[in-house]
Amino acid sequence: MQIGPHQLPNKLVLAPMAGISDRPFRSICKDFGVGLTVSEMVASNPVLRDHKKTQLKANHDGEQGLCSVQILGTDPKQMADAAVYNVERGAQIIDINMGCPAKKVCAVAAGSALLRDPNLVKKILDAVVAAIDIPVTLKMRTGWDAENRNAVDIARIAQNAGIAALTVHGRTRACKFEGDAEYETIKQVKQAVTIPVIANGDIDSAEKAQFVLAKTGADGIMIGRAAQGNPWLFKEINGFLNFGEALEKPTVSGVYSTLMDHLERLYSFYGEVVGVRIARKHIGWYFKNLDFIGQELTNKINQATQPAQQTALIHSAFTLQ
Numbered sequence: 001m002q003i004g005p006h007q008l009p010n011k012l013v014l015a016p017m018a019g020i021s022d023r024p025f026r027s028i029c030k031d032f033g034v035g036l037t038v039s040e041m042v043a044s045n046p047v048l049r050d051h052k053k054t055q056l057k058a059n060h061d062g063e064q065g066l067c068s069v070q071i072l073g074t075d076p077k078q079m080a081d082a083a084v085y086n087v088e089r090g091a092q093i094i095d096i097n098m099g100c101p102a103k104k105v106c107a108v109a110a111g112s113a114l115l116r117d118p119n120l121v122k123k124i125l126d127a128v129v130a131a132i133d134i135p136v137t138l139k140m141r142t143g144w145d146a147e148n149r150n151a152v153d154i155a156r157i158a159q160n161a162g163i164a165a166l167t168v169h170g171r172t173r174a175c176k177f178e179g180d181a182e183y184e185t186i187k188q189v190k191q192a193v194t195i196p197v198i199a200n201g202d203i204d205s206a207e208k209a210q211f212v213l214a215k216t217g218a219d220g221i222m223i224g225r226a227a228q229g230n231p232w233l234f235k236e237i238n239g240f241l242n243f244g245e246a247l248e249k250p251t252v253s254g255v256y257s258t259l260m261d262h263l264e265r266l267y268s269f270y271g272e273v274v275g276v277r278i279a280r281k282h283i284g285w286y287f288k289n290l291d292f293i294g295q296e297l298t299n300k301i302n303q304a305t306q307p308a309q310q311t312a313l314i315h316s317a318f319t320l321q
Contacts, residue, residue, distance in 0.1 A: 004135030229285025
């Protein structure tokens with residue numbers, strides 16, 4: 001899949017997920033073969049740019065592969081300035097968020113709320129594309145609600161503005177993450193434009209990835225929630241798409257080594273105190289498919305405050321297997 005001058009190694013993209021798609025998680029997923037990762041959304045408000053949390057969200061120091069940063073906002077000039085700011089700090093692709101359904105984002109008319117105002121969409125896209133000389137991509141939903149599905153119209157606006165690729169999450173904003181993804185709408189978007197279209201929503205296995213690509217005609221697929229605690233999903237999908245064979249699931253020792261590697265990256269990136277706290281949710285995701293991890297042990301791990309405590313408890317659980 002081609003995005004501007006960049007030829008991606010495969011069709012797989014890791015979704016930008018707030019509080020999840022940080023540098024440690026992106027790098028783990030790249031180790032397992034994802035072709036492109038996108039940073040957590042970064043607010044375009046200049047007041048927030050120097051905040052430590054904002055800086056960490058777009059931190060790609062030492063990361064392999066392309067650097068794609070997602071920006072969020074409603075003001076065309078602020079969005080353009082944010083794009084320039086992130087390009088100066090190493091971004092190679094700027095992604096625009098018009099897909100987030102979160103109430104706090106939509107309350108300020110950002111994210112998927114922008115889909116209600118095609119004129120403002122055009123102004124933002126025109127401003128960002130004109131401000132920088134690297135590819136600009138757009139992530140959006142199928143519309144605001146079931147009565148206002150305008151993904152095809154927005155896609156055409158995006159293409160005319162010079163957007164290099166589109167990601168379509170197959171739900172309206174009103175659906176949030178409920179119900180089934182609308183692959184038919186993504187197919188209609190793909191048929192309406194000539195730029196690359198990336199399908200997103202409910203892709204949780206190699207077989208489902210193949211189905212969605214065939215159903216929608218999309219150029220690529222984006223995976224979010226299914227990769228949480230399951231970064232080897234990208235390796236499984238690549239193997240299935242390339243060779244038609246499902247790879248074996250990771251062994252218990254494979255899960256353990258990946259989890260411990262992920263934790264070390266979190267501690268190094270955030271520091272010990274914050275790293276331990278952020279690690280808890282990732283540990284829970286890794287554990288969800290391991291039937292030998294009980295709630296009592298999980299509670300102890302969640303109460304740990306130091307890396308040594310956290311890792312020792314995890315090690316003890318796996319050594320009993």
